[in-house]
Amino acid sequence: xxxxxxxxxxxxxxxxxxxxxxxxxxxxxxxxxxxxxxxxxxxxxxxxxxxxxxxxxxxxxxxxxxxxxxxxxxxxxxxxxxxxxxxxxxxxxxxxxxxxxxxxxxxxxxxxxxxxxxxxxxxxxxxxxxxxxxxxxxxxxxxxxxxxxxxxxxxxxxxxxxxxxxxxxxxxxxxxxxxxxxxxxxxxxxxxxxxxxxxxxxxxxxxxxxxxxxxxxxxxxxxxxxxxxxxxxxxxxxxxxxxxxxxxxxxxxxxxxxxxxxxxxxxxxxxxxxxxxxxxxxxxxxxxxxxxxxxxxxxxxxxxxxxxxxxxxxxxxxxxxxxxxxxxxxxxxxxxxxxxxxxxxxxxxxxxxxxxxxxxxxxxxxxxxxxxxx
Amino acid sequence: xxxxxxxxxxxxxxxxxxxxxxxxxxxxxxxxxxxxxxxxxxxxxxxxxxxxxxxxxxxxxxxxxxxxxxxxxxxxxxxxxxxxxxxxxxxxxxxxxxxxxxxxxxxxxxxxxxxxxxxxxxxxxxxxxxxxxxxxxxxxxxxxxxxxxxxxxxxxxxxxxxxxxxxxxxxxxxxxxxxxxxxxxxxxxxxxxxxxxxxxxxxxxxxxxxxxxxxxxxxxxxxxxxxxxx
Numbered sequence: 001x002x003x004x005x006x007x008x009x010x011x012x013x014x015x016x017x018x019x020x021x022x023x024x025x026x027x028x029x030x031x032x033x034x035x036x037x038x039x040x041x042x043x044x045x046x047x048x049x050x051x052x053x054x055x056x057x058x059x060x061x062x063x064x065x066x067x068x069x070x071x072x073x074x075x076x077x078x079x080x081x082x083x084x085x086x087x088x089x090x091x092x093x094x095x096x097x098x099x100x101x102x103x104x105x106x107x108x109x110x111x112x113x114x115x116x117x118x119x120x121x122x123x124x125x126x127x128x129x130x131x132x133x134x135x136x137x138x139x140x141x142x143x144x145x146x147x148x149x150x151x152x153x154x155x156x157x158x159x160x161x162x163x164x165x166x167x168x169x170x171x172x173x174x175x176x177x178x179x180x181x182x183x184x185x186x187x188x189x190x191x192x193x194x195x196x197x198x199x200x201x202x203x204x205x206x207x208x209x210x211x212x213x214x215x216x217x218x219x220x221x222x223x224x225x226x227x228x229x230x231x232x233x234x235x236x237x238x239x240x241x242x243x244x245x246x247x248x249x250x251x252x253x254x255x256x257x258x259x260x261x262x263x264x265x266x267x268x269x270x271x272x273x274x275x276x277x278x279x280x281x282x283x284x285x286x287x288x289x290x291x292x293x294x295x296x297x298x299x300x301x302x303x304x305x306x307x308x309x310x311x312x313x314x315x316x317x318x319x320x321x322x323x324x325x326x327x328x329x330x331x332x333x334x335x336x337x338x339x340x341x342x343x344x345x346x347x348x349x350x351x352x353x354x355x356x357x358x359x360x361x362x363x364x365x366x367x368x369x370x371x372x373x374x
Numbered sequence: 375x376x377x378x379x380x381x382x383x384x385x386x387x388x389x390x391x392x393x394x395x396x397x398x399x400x401x402x403x404x405x406x407x408x409x410x411x412x413x414x415x416x417x418x419x420x421x422x423x424x425x426x427x428x429x430x431x432x433x434x435x436x437x438x439x440x441x442x443x444x445x446x447x448x449x450x451x452x453x454x455x456x457x458x459x460x461x462x463x464x465x466x467x468x469x470x471x472x473x474x475x476x477x478x479x480x481x482x483x484x485x486x487x488x489x490x491x492x493x494x495x496x497x498x499x500x501x502x503x504x505x506x507x508x509x510x511x512x513x514x515x516x517x518x519x520x521x522x523x524x525x526x527x528x529x530x531x532x533x534x535x536x537x538x539x540x541x542x543x544x545x546x547x548x549x550x551x552x553x554x555x556x557x558x559x560x561x562x563x564x565x566x567x568x569x570x571x572x573x574x575x576x577x578x579x580x581x582x583x584x585x586x587x588x589x590x591x592x593x594x595x596x597x598x599x600x601x602x603x604x
Contacts, residue, residue, distance in 0.1 A: 215430060216438065216486065229430035229438030239433040250431075271541075290428075294445045294480045295586035297426040318541055320584075322443060322480055322495050324428075326487060349488035355480055355497040357537030364537070 067260055068160075068208050070167040079160070080208045080260050082168035085125035088206075091144025092129045095178045098145075098195060100129060102184045107143055110199035113249055114207060119258040119266040119315075122207055134175035137161055141206070143199075145182075146175040153224065155180060155238055156198045158205035174202040181241070188244040197239065197246030204234045209256045211236040211336055213288045213328055214301045231299055236335040251298035255315030266315070271358035274312035275367035276304065277325055279347055283309030284371065286333075286343035291356070292322040303328075303336065318360040323352040325369050347371040404511050404522045405557045407567030407603025408460045414599020416454040416472050418501075418578055421447045421591035441485040447584060447591070450476030450501070454597050456572075458509065466509040470528065472597075474501045478536070478584055497537060499584060503547050505530020520557040526550070526576065534583045545583030548590075551576020555601070568603040 068079035090107060092100045104126070111124040127140070134142045148154065154177055161171035176182065176198060183192035215230030217237060227237050232252040239246050258266050277287040287304040289311050296317065304311045327345035328336060337343050350371045356364050425444040429437040452474030458466045478499050483492035507528025517523065532545035553574035560568035578595040585591055 216440070227433060229432045231430040243433045243435070245431055245433055245435045292428050292441075292443070294426050294443045297429060299428055299430075299440075319543075320445075320478055320480065320497060320536070322482055324441070324482075349485060349490070351482055351493050351495060353493070353495055355478055355495045357497055357541050359537065359540040362540065364540075 067256060068210055070162055072165065072167045077167035078208065078260060079162065079167060079169060082166065085123040086141065087125045087127045088141040088143055089127045089130040091134065091142060092131055093144055095145050095182055097192065098182045098184055103144065106184045106195040107199050110196050110203050113200055114203055114257060117249065117254050117257055119263050120261045121263045122257060122261040134173040135159055137171065139171055141172045143174040145178040147178040149179040151177055155193055156202045158202045172206045174206060188242050190242045193241050194244045194246065197244060200233050200247060204253060207257060208260050209234055212252050212301055213336060214252050214290060214299055252300050255300045259315050268361040270315050271318050271360055272312055272314040272363045273316055273321060273356055273358050274363055275369060277309040277311065277369050277371060279344065279371050283307050284344055285309060285341065286328060286337055288326050288328050290324045291316055292324060293317055293319065294322055295319055316358045318358050320355040320357055323356055323369065325350045325371055346374055348374050405568055405570065405603060406560045409604040410458040410601050412456040412572055412599040412601035414454060414597055415451065416474060416595065416597035417449065417451040418474050418595040419449045419593040421580060421593045423447060423591065424586050439484065439486065441482055443480050443482050445480045448477040448479050450474040454599065464511045464513065468507050468509060470505055470507060472503040476501060500535040502533045503530045505547060507549065522555045523552065524555065525552045526574065532580060532583045536584065543583050545585065546581045548579040549576050566602055566604055570601050572599045572601050
């Protein structure tokens, strides 16, 4: 059994770094993780902690979008709920301006947005209110507020409990940091973060999605980053307080959730695009690739996730696509990659010189995009 | 004043129609033979398919352009073939096949993160059109006994193969234009009746296919062919 965290920050300072300051392994080893599991699961389970760093080293390179993977039997399998609907419980605690009922309502709307994706089969079910806390390994997926003033740039966080033998999600908890001001107003409230927007991001993690890099930021004087724009709910840095713009799923999010939980015709109705990014003839790890559909203006992104610089994106509308490659520079690299990995960001934004035709229900065939130093 | 215009129009129409009536509804109207087979070259001009920006969304919900794009189906040359049957002395029905290999081109510029100039990404597609058309020989103006002007309108099915055929899209095509046929040789007996040359100029209206929307995209087109009458 494995447990780890991922979260949404206000400024690009990754949750991972914060958590690394806490003796997580010891803390979790003191928690009787396996008590909530069956005898068989207890026998199979191996209690260990993986932080987001470990997750990201297991990002799936072979499929669309950025989704979590788990090492099982020497192979990486997609992290997902083995059975749906995924059941969740809402804490009965409230914070100023948001009652437990308000929390339940905002979560219900956010879950409904993901469940409403027509090409995805994911579904969720409210189990009811609970007095358990998010983060308790109790077999219940619990969502609620926790007061974490120490995480002064973390708005929310998602943790996972995974069966190491199958890669299936057993439990996923989400907490929203009560040390921030929250709102559930339909049009948002100045100075308060929109709970539904942040919940939408965290539920993406809850469902198995990682971070997307389709967004632009600018540096702030304090070293953090401010979002100029984003085109993915799963962008790791939140919009500023007061806005409700983050309540709408984008094509990148839709491609990702559909890839993990494909509905009947998804695989045959869409196609994939694959290739590799090279610099001076060598594969380039960590390049961010965006497939742009000039027909409808949608963008879907992924990374080159191995030493060969290979990438793949599924869930694309059949037809021509423009492929653009850029270095990651709109968030800390730690938001996406294991800091021990050597991510090369010293190259220019580059477009593939051909239009890539994505076929229906198949792959475009591999392309090579050659980038040059800045 | 109005009466004068109507009268003038009537006289002009009469002047145009009378010579045609004077012609015989026999082979001499458009040349010998009843069945015509033509084979030649065609060129279809470009069609603008539209512009799209790669937009992200700001905190205020407005668009933030990452880069701009505009796409067109470039002009392309190919081959075309016609099989026509004379229905009346001045009307022919024909089936036609056109094959061209134009490029689908997307021009990208104004990248927010790059000062590089515009870039054009392209892919070659194969385009087949199979359709039917009607040719009407008005009979005037006369350009000699061997030259025959015609107007033409047709409708066809469009089949476009992208990436060597890994993606096939279909659409419709409408054509309207005019042309000229000139008899180069003719004979009264034998299995073929005559040989001639044909030139067309027309507007090609393509709908769907590689287009991003359902609207009509109009392009100029010309073709030249050699025909044989039977």
